[in-house]
Amino acid sequence: MSPDRDEILHAVSSAVLAVTRHLSVREVLQVITRSAQRLLNAKYAALGVPDEEGSFAEFVAEGVTDKQWDAIGPLPRQHGMLAALLREGVPARLPDIRLDPRFGDWPKAHPVMKDFLGVPIRDGERVLGILFLANKCEPGGFTQADQDLLTLFAAHAAIALTNARLYERGRELALLEERTRMARDLHDAVTQKLFSLRLTAQAAATLLDSAPDRAAVELDRVQRLAGEAMAELRAVIVELRPADLDHHGLAETLRKQVNLLDRVQPATRITFECGELPDLLPEVEEVVLRVSQEALHNALRHAGATEVTVRLTDDGRAVRLTVADDGLGFDQTESRGLGLISMRDRAESVGGTLSVTAVPGTGTTVEMEVNQ
Template sequence: MRSGSITPVSSHVEDRDVWERLDPAWHAGFAGFAVVTAVLLVVSRPDHPVLAFVLLGGIVAAYAAAGGPALHRGGKLGAAYLAVAGPLTLALFTLAPVGAVMLFVLFPLIWRLLPTRAAVVATVVTMAALGAIGLFARGTDPADTPALLALFGGALVAAVLLGLWITTISSQSARRAALLEELDRTRAELAAANREAGALAERERLARDIHDTLAQGFTSLVLLVRAVSDELDRDPEAARRHLDLAGRTARDNLAETRALVRAMTPAPLAEAPLPAALRRIVDDVGGELGIAVSFALEGPDGPLPGGHDVALLRLTQEAIANVRKHAGATRLEVRLTRDGAAETLLVSDDGRGFDPGSPRSGFGLDNMRSRAAELGGTVTVDSAPGAGCRLEVRLPARSRQAA
């Protein structure tokens, strides 16, 4: 199963260009052609079999030492490999016609390891060398020279055009990957801007509520206390009335404070602690979707720091929303683990899954990542097409002070 980790920093999609994705195929292809060439050398029995195998061994050694590593690094290492492997391959072809099999490796590697202009030059030089070998080393009949030249000329044009076409596709793929990565960054920035705007609006709302309720109440309390101070000696009855009024004002302010706190607390947590709230949410989605669900708690059943309670509740709701909308699952499991080091939430399903490294169409995972990051936590997604999804949230205990 392919996994991807969503960290507090940009989760940019780790796109590799189309060439790099095929690196294992390059290695396997080279090994396959080398084995086929070795078998053909045994079967064809060239005039100098030992030398032929030495040349083939040199080609393989050059690939192991420089060609393979150059697939990642390129540059001078790739040029050095071709400078060695090219002459060795031509020499093998000169010695044994079956050595032409290794040309099927050489030409693609020319276009893989060299810039476009250098690849064109290397292709022309190699094809010219092959033409010279065909004309002179093989003892070609002079009458066949025009046909042979036409054959090699056509092969040269075809090789260059094919190389240019493949290079163009690779360049387009790299540009597309860069655009997708930029789009992913833009989405993350937009999600962050939306969160910031929402937080600012919430702060403004709280400021208005505090000004209209608590601040006015405290102002009244200050005035009442002053009045009581002035009236204690000369008018005890008025002082008692003002003290009663101050008490009512204080109780009203306390009620307003509790109302503000309740307004900031998600409804499920206002009615029950987190484990019970999660259990109810899981049971509800099971009844809604008609799927098998389970909830497990490992650790104490009690309240968490407010920030952790709210974050874990929202993360669970978002994960279950994804299951509801996209997964097509028949089973959903939620587990909350609490210990001295961290709170860990695990949400897994057996749905259709997805590729965590592919560009995403929404902000769900980005929002989850950011919410966990605010408490010093991480969100890890383990999924693959057709293999379900496993989402793990970990909030470290050290963030509780900050919460």
């Protein structure tokens, strides 16, 4: 068997194993893109999955740094060579993409690409996406043999991508069933508790003038019922796993939330940093997400911060979440906030630890660590 065939089987195996490890569609796309880049020794590789609105539902790339992505801006539209590949559904191999009449343009910060090889990822007549490489790291650009190899790889990648989508669809159906169960729980427990709360409050209101002592008893009952309803509602909500975690994974879900907050909080710069993460248990992913949400909420609502940094790292022993702000800080000897207690309880529920460093006037750092 030739070395090329060995390499492609190894690359395809990596993409298929990504599915069997229950990774998200986006993670499978990243494995496919990275494998194609290594397989054909290209400086740049990308894979785009089109949507129905003239853009891309997913777009992943190798060879482009996060800083470059930020400078480039929004995801590309379906224009130029990308649109041609989607429309024509056949491979394109060019010595210089910039000289092709189908070439449009790219943003100012976009890296300069010359030799180009693109192939569609097809499921029958349907184009699932486009896989393309640019700037071969060897003289002479891409060859016909490279095109044949990438076309073969794309055919296997289509199977991996289809399987990943089917898996995620199954997870979505399971999530829908879980949400239906939660709705029943809300109706059976919380709704009835709130109904009792309303009746008790009405009774207390009618007794205020004629029998204040009895009204006081009813108001005590109102307070107790309200606490029970809140506890039951919190229990139901906590059991719901955020849908984005199943679809995009922890890093991408947190990145999206941070980017959204950064856009809607013009007075505060919020950034996200993330290294390579190992596969984490679903319950660990959810706890890390919940703790980060609570820490971000505190920083934005109470700290008056102008800078907030969310960081996810892995040192081979443990995964660490850090949320640091330059806000007001607080006196830890006086703080008894439920948010801090809740974060610590969540961390401990998955065998992790949570530490908070805060001094009035110097900001706050929340750090959660959980062993792999």
